[in-house]
Amino acid sequence: MSTLEIRGLKVSVDTENGAVEILKGVDLTIKSGETHAIMGPNGSGKSTLAYSIAGHPKYNITGGTVTLDGVDVIEMTVDERAKAGLFLAMQYPVEVPGVSVSNFLRTAVTALRGEAPKLRTWVGEVKEAMEALNMDPSFAQRNVNEGFSGGEKKRHEIMQLELLKPKIAILDETDSGLDVDALRIVSEGVNRAKAANNIGVVLITHYTRILRYIQPDFVHVFANGKIVEEGGPELADKLEANGYAEYVSA
Amino acid sequence: MTTLTTNYLTPTGREEAWRFTPLKRLGGMHDGSAIVADRHSLTLAGSKATGVSFELKSSSDAPVLSESDDAIVGRIREAARDVAVLTISANTEVAEPIILKRTPGDVQSAEFARVQIKVENHARATIIVENTGDTHLAEDVEIYVAPGANLTLVSLQEWGAKTVHAGRQHAIVDRDANFKSIVVTIGGSLVRLLPTVEFAGPGASCELFGVYFATSGQFFEHRMFVDHKVPNAKSRVNYKGALAGDQAHTVWIGDVFIRAAAEGTDTYELNRNLLLSDGARADSVPNLEIETGEIVGAGHASTTGRFDDEQLFYLMSRGINLSDARRLVVRGFFNEIISEIGEEEIQVRLMDRIDNELAKAGA
Ligand SMILES: Nc1ncnc2c1ncn2[C@@H]1O[C@H](COP(=O)(O)OP(=O)(O)OP(=O)(O)O)[C@@H](O)[C@H]1O
Numbered sequence: 001m002s003t004l005e006i007r008g009l010k011v012s013v014d015t016e017n018g019a020v021e022i023l024k025g026v027d028l029t030i031k032s033g034e035t036h037a038i039m040g041p042n043g044s045g046k047s048t049l050a051y052s053i054a055g056h057p058k059y060n061i062t063g064g065t066v067t068l069d070g071v072d073v074i075e076m077t078v079d080e081r082a083k084a085g086l087f088l089a090m091q092y093p094v095e096v097p098g099v100s101v102s103n104f105l106r107t108a109v110t111a112l113r114g115e116a117p118k119l120r121t122w123v124g125e126v127k128e129a130m131e132a133l134n135m136d137p138s139f140a141q142r143n144v145n146e147g148f149s150g151g152e153k154k155r156h157e158i159m160q161l162e163l164l165k166p167k168i169a170i171l172d173e174t175d176s177g178l179d180v181d182a183l184r185i186v187s188e189g190v191n192r193a194k195a196a197n198n199i200g201v202v203l204i205t206h207y208t209r210i211l212r213y214i215q216p217d218f219v220h221v222f223a224n225g226k227i228v229e230e231g232g233p234e235l236a237d238k239l240e241a242n243g244y245a246e247y248v249s250a
Numbered sequence: 251m252t253t254l255t256t257n258y259l260t261p262t263g264r265e266e267a268w269r270f271t272p273l274k275r276l277g278g279m280h281d282g283s284a285i286v287a288d289r290h291s292l293t294l295a296g297s298k299a300t301g302v303s304f305e306l307k308s309s310s311d312a313p314v315l316s317e318s319d320d321a322i323v324g325r326i327r328e329a330a331r332d333v334a335v336l337t338i339s340a341n342t343e344v345a346e347p348i349i350l351k352r353t354p355g356d357v358q359s360a361e362f363a364r365v366q367i368k369v370e371n372h373a374r375a376t377i378i379v380e381n382t383g384d385t386h387l388a389e390d391v392e393i394y395v396a397p398g399a400n401l402t403l404v405s406l407q408e409w410g411a412k413t414v415h416a417g418r419q420h421a422i423v424d425r426d427a428n429f430k431s432i433v434v435t436i437g438g439s440l441v442r443l444l445p446t447v448e449f450a451g452p453g454a455s456c457e458l459f460g461v462y463f464a465t466s467g468q469f470f471e472h473r474m475f476v477d478h479k480v481p482n483a484k485s486r487v488n489y490k491g492a493l494a495g496d497q498a499h500t501v502w503i504g505d506v507f508i509r510a511a512a513e514g515t516d517t518y519e520l521n522r523n524l525l526l527s528d529g530a531r532a533d534s535v536p537n538l539e540i541e542t543g544e545i546v547g548a549g550h551a552s553t554t555g556r557f558d559d560e561q562l563f564y565l566m567s568r569g570i571n572l573s574d575a576r577r578l579v580v581r582g583f584f585n586e587i588i589s590e591i592g593e594e595e596i597q598v599r600l601m602d603r604i605d606n607e608l609a610k611a612g613a
């Protein structure tokens with residue numbers, strides 16, 4: 001049982017005109033097995049929250065705390081956070097030229113488990129994960145995200161979620177750019193990974209359609225750098241009907 | 251000391267061709283002060299395949315195939331009494347790579363070596379030259395790829411830390427012939443190579459690949475020249491370099507000349523450099539001279555950059571630590587070219603060496 005606790009998190013980025021505060025005090029607690037949906041307008045800071053938790057160097061934490069089972073996450077390097085059990089499926093996964101998916105995955109799993117996986121079982125695991133997400137086996141030999149379509153990149157992220165087995169996963173717009181079939185396949189992947197490892201999931205999304213496949217326990221409305229309302233699944237339907245006007249103008 | 255007739259060529263460092271090279275570190279190969287060593291360090295490894303001959307000929311029996319205004323090449327041609335000649339006879343297809351090895355010499359004297367590689371009509375071969383150990387070597391390699399022939403030449407500079415190697419690899423590529431060269435420079439104190447190509451017949455093509463990795467104090471220069479002087483020839487150049495550590499210095503010059511007669515030319519050259527630490531310097535100068543507008547394409551690109559933070563972040567967010575992430579990115583950067591060699595064992599060896607150099611540099 002794990003708990004990721006975010007308290008009063010303030011984050012700024014450096015710009016030509018000095019530091020700009022983007023997160024203005026975020027409070028959020030995610031426990032194993034829970035699914036939290038975060039919805040909010042463009043530019044409200046959802047990805048900033050995700051990247052800040054993962055430790056992207058661009059974001060400066062200026063206040064608040066992030067702890068995983070009581071241990072300070074902010075002090076950790078990016079790889080230490082992954083080893084502690086955090087995972088971020090990125091809105092825009094990065095291309096790494098010349099590094100094959102299979103080499104990347106093997107290096108990552110070796111780092112996370114502290115020892116190289118047995119080759120035979122590992123190859124089987126990867127093959128199975130790829131098949132489950134309807135990815136052609138040839139992807140293993142391709143370079144990480146290089147030339148992948150938008151949807152293929154998202155599948156690749158969820159494949160990593162299944163293989164790397166984190167405690168808490170933040171999925172940043174994993175549903176964007178997926179066709180109807182891919183949305184179902186990817187959602188099933190998330191549900192499978194979640195069920196197998198009791199992962200706590202944060203789902204950042206603009207659309208309720210993914211929530212039909214992945215049932216949220218909590219829905220949070222994010223606006224102007226903080227959470228402005230919280231509720232159950234019914235809140236998502238309300239947002240879809242009414243938009244964010246009442247939160248943005250407030 | 252006898253006066254060599256090439257003295258007039260002695261560079262001062264102000265010449266365009268020499269302005270980057272630290273002349274003092276050339277061991278006197280450029281100004282005639284080097285002691286001329288009496289050694290022939292190039293050997294053929296393994297057994298000779300049918301249709302392949304490798305012999306030492308006297309200079310008079312192996313006249314030069316090309317002109318050069320390079321001071322060191324001039325001195326080699328004066329000093330060398332013999333020429334190592336490798337010939338692939340017409341229509342021969344050599345299945346396995348032919349391995350040539352340069353055995354280490356010494357650094358008190360310099361070997362002035364002439365080499366000729368002749369691939370006769372419609373022959374096909376891969377030649378791998380492995381350079382290891384410490385030596386001073388001035389080398390004039392002339393390559394002739396006859397009509398319809400196909401040569402892949404892999405030149406591996408895996409030298410020891412004291413080596414000074416100044417060499418020209420000049421390929422004359424005839425009608426419908428293809429020349430592919432892969433130059434890897436990852437060892438030595440100073441390496442200055444001139445991979446040059448001269449198209450001698452229409453329909454000829456060349457692909458010139460290269461990687462170099464310089465760490466503290468190393469100077470690696472690759473000075474390309476592709477001479478499009480016949481119609482419908484195609485050239486591709488792709489060199490990638492990485493630098494780590496103080497005073498690491500690399501130079502890449504890409505000269506392409508499209509003469510008036512060279513209609514239908516198709517050329518593109520690319521040089522990318524990865525600066526892995528402060529204090530390193532990468533010079534990159536692409537240069538295209540065009541005398542005819544009737545061409546298929548001509549372009550070049552040159553970039554010099556640092557590690558991409560987004561790539562490192564992505565890898566690290568999957569649990570990979572910083573040094574392993576850097577190693578993956580560097581390997582990935584070089585992989586595109588190294589994989590062109592197509593010999594697994596050699597590729598692994600080169601990548602391991604690159605890993606080691608990277609680890610030593612602490613970048
Ligand atoms: N370097 C920067 N300079 C100025 N503003 C920045 C910089 N980086 C991020 N921002 C701003 O921070 C805000 C939050 O961005 P973020 O990517 O977190 O939004 P988001 O909620 O994920 O939006 P979307 O729904 O479009 O993905 C945006 O207004 C963005 O323009």
Ligand SMILES: [Mg+2]
Pocket residue numbers: 046047048091172173
């Ligand atoms: Mg976003």
